[in-house]
Amino acid sequence: xxxxxxxxxxxxxxxxxxxxxxxxxxxxxxxxxxxxxxxxxxxxxxxxxxxxxxxxxxxxxxxxxxxxxxxxxxxxxxxxxxxxxxxxxxxxxxxxxxxxxxxxxxxxxxxxxxxxxxxxxxxxxxxxxxxxxxxxxxxxxxxxxxxxxxxxxxxxxxxxxxxxxxxxxxxxxxxxxxxxxxxxxxxxxxxxxxxxxxxxxxxxxxxxxxxxxxxxxxxxxxxxxxxxxxxxxxxxxxxxxxxxxxxxxxxxxxxxxxxxxxxxxxxxxxxxxxxxxxxxxxxxxxxxxxxxxxxxxxxxxxxxxxxxxxxxxxxxxxxxxxxxxxxxxxxxxxxxxxxxxxxxxxxxxxxxxxxxxxxxxxxxxxxxxxxxxxxxxxxxxxxxxxxxxxxxxxxxxxxxxxxxxxxxxxxxxxxxxxxxxxxxxxxxxxxxxxxxx
Numbered sequence: 001x002x003x004x005x006x007x008x009x010x011x012x013x014x015x016x017x018x019x020x021x022x023x024x025x026x027x028x029x030x031x032x033x034x035x036x037x038x039x040x041x042x043x044x045x046x047x048x049x050x051x052x053x054x055x056x057x058x059x060x061x062x063x064x065x066x067x068x069x070x071x072x073x074x075x076x077x078x079x080x081x082x083x084x085x086x087x088x089x090x091x092x093x094x095x096x097x098x099x100x101x102x103x104x105x106x107x108x109x110x111x112x113x114x115x116x117x118x119x120x121x122x123x124x125x126x127x128x129x130x131x132x133x134x135x136x137x138x139x140x141x142x143x144x145x146x147x148x149x150x151x152x153x154x155x156x157x158x159x160x161x162x163x164x165x166x167x168x169x170x171x172x173x174x175x176x177x178x179x180x181x182x183x184x185x186x187x188x189x190x191x192x193x194x195x196x197x198x199x200x201x202x203x204x205x206x207x208x209x210x211x212x213x214x215x216x217x218x219x220x221x222x223x224x225x226x227x228x229x230x231x232x233x234x235x236x237x238x239x240x241x242x243x244x245x246x247x248x249x250x251x252x253x254x255x256x257x258x259x260x261x262x263x264x265x266x267x268x269x270x271x272x273x274x275x276x277x278x279x280x281x282x283x284x285x286x287x288x289x290x291x292x293x294x295x296x297x298x299x300x301x302x303x304x305x306x307x308x309x310x311x312x313x314x315x316x317x318x319x320x321x322x323x324x325x326x327x328x329x330x331x332x333x334x335x336x337x338x339x340x341x342x343x344x345x346x347x348x349x350x351x352x353x354x355x356x357x358x359x360x361x362x363x364x365x366x367x368x369x370x371x372x373x374x375x376x377x378x379x380x381x382x383x384x385x386x387x388x389x390x391x392x393x394x395x396x397x398x399x400x401x402x403x404x405x406x407x408x409x410x411x412x413x414x415x416x417x418x419x420x421x422x423x424x425x426x427x428x429x430x431x432x433x434x435x436x437x
Contacts, residue, residue: 005131006258006265007324009124013269025325032272033063035297043303046088049078050305065274065283073281073293074307076110083111086302094301095119096150098248112248113301119150121298122253125267126159129256130190133217133242136164139186143173143193145429152252156192176200176364177423180210189216191237192244195223196427200364200382202236204423207362207384215239219256221246222431224334224351228359245332249307250294255329263316263328270298273327274306275314278336287317291336292329310335340370340377340434343410346402350434353379356396362387365425371437375412377403380419382426389418 008018014031016023023031040059043050053072061067079086087094095116101109134140140160147153147169157167168186170179173193179201183191191198198218205212215237221244234241245264246254250271255264266273271294275284278291292311296303312335316328339349350368357366357379367380379397381389394416397403406412419426 004258004322004324005128006256006326007322009128010269010324010326013124022323022325025327028268028325030063032268032297035269036272036295037062039295039297039299039303040305042088043305047086047303049074049082049085050303054305065272068274068295068306069283071306074304076308076310079110079112080108083113083302086304087113088303089115089301100248110248114150114251114299115301118251118299118301119155121270122251123155123159123162125253125256125270126156127162129244129253130160130163130165130219132258133219133240134160134163134165134190138189139166139168140190140192141168141170141179141183141186141188143170143179143191143197143429145173155252173197174425174428175423176204176425180204180208180423183215184210184212187214189214190219191215191217192219193221194427194429194431195220195225195229195233196365196425196432198233199225199229199358200425202233203361203364203384205236206232207387213238217242219244224332224354226351226355226358229354243331245311245313245329247309247311249304249309251299258320258322258324262320262322263330265320265324265326265328268326271296273315273329276308278312284314285317286315286327289314289333292332310337312336338433340372340436342402342406343375343412344406346406348402350432352400352402356400357381357393360393360396363393364420364423365427367419367426368434369437370434375410376437377412377414379414379416380426381416382420382424383418385421385423387421389416 007022010022011018011020037059044054057071093115094113096114096119098112099109142156144153144156153169160167168182170182217240218237219242240260242257242260243264244256246252253267255266257264274293275290276293277284284290292309292313294307295305311332313332314330316330320328334351339347342348357363362383363381365382369378397414
């Protein structure tokens, strides 16, 4: 018998009694590849894109991860060029369509389509994934967008209602003062949201000398933050910290910790993950960092087969103490295209800047603008109220080896400026990025 919520969920998805012991890792993988073969057969029959892309592939011979290397990748560019060619159902069956703008300056957006059943499977994953963090009768402050039907906020609220819990969704994630009032007024026992908002919330509480004891857990998603900021969140809220990874292409839910800092159990009934070398395209062993590639196993509206996500991560190479066969994803370290190329050819990432700037106690958030033609790097600082920019952040930037070298040898110009000091931050619901001017 299992008292692990994700174990019960896995059993249910595999058509087993939820209280049974879970299957072995080998049995799980065999089941996944059976689903994958069915998905590929259906895609060839119903989906114009994969009818062409998988032509000549012996689908019945795909039984192991090694067999996948014979199958071509699907890319974001493929989605942009013809999203409707991925559809395996009629438009009448589409319950939700999401448009994602290109990360570049131009180009068509990506369009993702989901049936009601696709969304329901995400609700189930959120339901069981949140069980270790939230009890019946409790409230969660969820810093998520789109409370419309089928939106991530609505989906998440529905999953929590099945636990007997209430969800509070803020209108403006950039107004940290309002988030603080919502947290205090709702007496939330859990906070979920982008790590930068929760970091800023902790800093603002510290600045205002507010101490609370009703937050038992925090679930961080989207952003990657330095360990110094994780320690700040843990210290201010004095609670367990969990992590989640997901993206629209995974139908929002992707992987979640079963306990703090355990590694995020993958949503394996719904997709199979590979980690590849982004240059060679070859699979890498567990424990080795690379690009995350997903193949959907249950998606009806729009299957994705060997889709290159652009996210960087690795699979844990040890077993989880909980004993579940679900593989685990280590902390996702950002995206392959994250960062900027300095005048000397060095690479400066947003995570580098996180490590430099966010440990400063007055900083809630920051924005980055880079003008390659002028070799100018401008940092906009969102500070706690009543503070003012001083030389500390600038000095930290100038002492960082990559930046110091580019300044001394290639005339890189660094500026810091005040962006906000009224309890608001630059970041909204979307992922943070470096803006090219």
